[in-house]
Amino acid sequence: MMKSFLSGIVLIFLLGSCNVIKKVSNDTNEFDSYNEDLSATRISFPGMENQIEDKAEGESFSGSLAVDSDLEYALKRNADKNRSERYYSGFTVLVYSGVDRDAAFKTRNDLYMNFPDIKTEMEYQQPRYLVKVGKFTNRIEAQAYYNKLKETFPMTRIIQDRFKRNGYVDSEEN
Numbered sequence: 054m055m056k057s058f059l060s061g062i063v064l065i066f067l068l069g070s071c072n073v074i075k076k077v078s079n080d081t082n083e084f085d086s087y088n089e090d091l092s093a094t095r096i097s098f099p100g101m102e103n104q105i106e107d108k109a110e111g112e113s114f115s116g117s118l119a120v121d122s123d124l125e126y127a128l129k130r131n132a133d134k135n136r137s138e139r140y141y142s143g144f145t146v147l148v149y150s151g152v153d154r155d156a157a158f159k160t161r162n163d164l165y166m167n168f169p170d171i172k173t174e175m176e177y178q179q180p181r182y183l184v185k186v187g188k189f190t191n192r193i194e195a196q197a198y199y200n201k202l203k204e205t206f207p208m209t210r211i212i213q214d215r216f217k218r219n220g221y222v223d224s225e226e227n
Contacts, residue, residue: 148164164202186198
C-alpha cells in the first residue's frame with residue numbers, strides 16, 4: 054500500500070516536472086499592447102541619420118557608403134596576395150599509386166583509351182608512381198570524375214594535393 058502511494062507521488066512529480074500537465078492561460082492577448090523604444094540603445098553613425106530616416110520613409114538609398122572604397126581596396130589586396138602565392142591547395146583524383154612502373158604506364162594508357170576527354174597526369178615521387186586526374190579546388194568538383202573512373206579503376210580515390218598556380222606573380226617584382 055505504502056509502495057503504491059509513493060510511486061503515485063513520484064509519478065505526479067515527474068509528470069509535473071516534464072510539463073505533461075499543461076497550464077492554460079485565459080489571457081491570450083496579454084502582449085498585444087506591448088511597445089518598446091530601443092532608439093536610446095541603437096548604435097548611430099555620424100552623418101547617417103538622414104539616410105536612415107529616408108530609408109525608413111520608403112525612399113530608395115542611392116548614395117555610396119563609406120565602406121565601398123575600403124572594401125574594394127581589401128578585395129584588391131586579397132587578390133594580389135593570392136596571385137603572389139606559388140601554390141594552392143585542392144583535390145585530385147588518384148587513379149594509381151604504386152612502385153610498378155609498367156603498371157603506372159598501363160593505367161595511364163588505359164585512361165587515355167577509355168577516357169580521351171580527361172587530362173591525365175603522371176608523377177614520380179620516389180619510390181612510387183602516381184597517376185592523377187584533374188586539379189579541383191574542392192572535393193565536390195572531384196566527385197564527378199571519381200564516379201566516372203571508379204567503375205573501371207576500383208582503386209581510385211580523391212586526395213588532397215597542392216598545385217602550382219598558373220598566374221603566379223612574384224611579389225618582389227612589384
